[in-house]
Amino acid sequence: MAVAPLATAAAPVADPGAAAVPRTAEALLAAGWTEIRPGGLEPPKRRSIRLVNAHTWEDLDIVYLTRGVLIDESLQAISQLMRDHRADKSIPIDPALIDELYMVHASLGTDEPLHILSGYRTPETNAKLRKRTRGVARFSLHMEGKAADIYVPGIKTLELQQAALALKVGGVGYYSKSGFVHVDTGDVRRWGS
Numbered sequence: 323m324a325v326a327p328l329a330t331a332a333a334p335v336a337d338p339g340a341a342a343v344p345r346t347a348e349a350l351l352a353a354g355w356t357e358i359r360p361g362g363l364e365p366p367k368r369r370s371i372r373l374v375n376a377h378t379w380e381d382l383d384i385v386y387l388t389r390g391v392l393i394d395e396s397l398q399a400i401s402q403l404m405r406d407h408r409a410d411k412s413i414p415i416d417p418a419l420i421d422e423l424y425m426v427h428a429s430l431g432t433d434e435p436l437h438i439l440s441g442y443r444t445p446e447t448n449a450k451l452r453k454r455t456r457g458v459a460r461f462s463l464h465m466e467g468k469a470a471d472i473y474v475p476g477i478k479t480l481e482l483q484q485a486a487l488a489l490k491v492g493g494v495g496y497y498s499k500s501g502f503v504h505v506d507t508g509d510v511r512r513w514g515s
């Protein structure tokens with residue numbers, strides 16, 4: 323498949339209002355778009371993600387979508403990395419969350435992997451965190467595998483928050499003092515400072 327030359331700096335964007343689409347040809351290619359046409363974008367045929375569990379330092383560099391189809395084993399490996407490390411329990415992580423993480427990460431144009439501070443949480447872990455930490459929701463989407471707290475080395479928390487907000491695909495919590503951003507696949511909303 324033909325790949326548009328990177329010289330097409332101002333890549334055509336199907337919907338200029340859709341901030342989920344990376345803005346430059348380089349970013350588009352990095353994000354997995356295999357072809358950029360004058361009329362718009364070819365949807366991604368292949369997506370891979372690089373993750374680090376910031377507690378156990380397990381890492382993963384894995385293709386999870388190919389020819390438009392999700393790869394079960396990859397989703398399982400990602401779910402395992404994003405497990406509740408306190409309880410050592412995992413559930414399937416929502417593929418929409420994986421895509422969200424992928425898009426945020428790709429739009430940053432960094433070589434550093436995405437670090438997961440918190441992915442899945444058991445109800446018990448969530449209750450413990452709620453006692454200790456302000457801002458932990460009782461019915462947290464973490465308990466459904468639909469939320470992650472993330473950071474990327476070398477990327478300012480503010481920049482990460484802006485990248486997540488630009489996607490407009492779910493909730494974005496900003497925890498500047500703790501140095502992470504919460505993203506989830508719930509309603510589009512924002513909080514934090």
Ligand SMILES: [Zn+2]
Nearest residue numbers: 469470471504
């Ligand atoms: Zn969170």
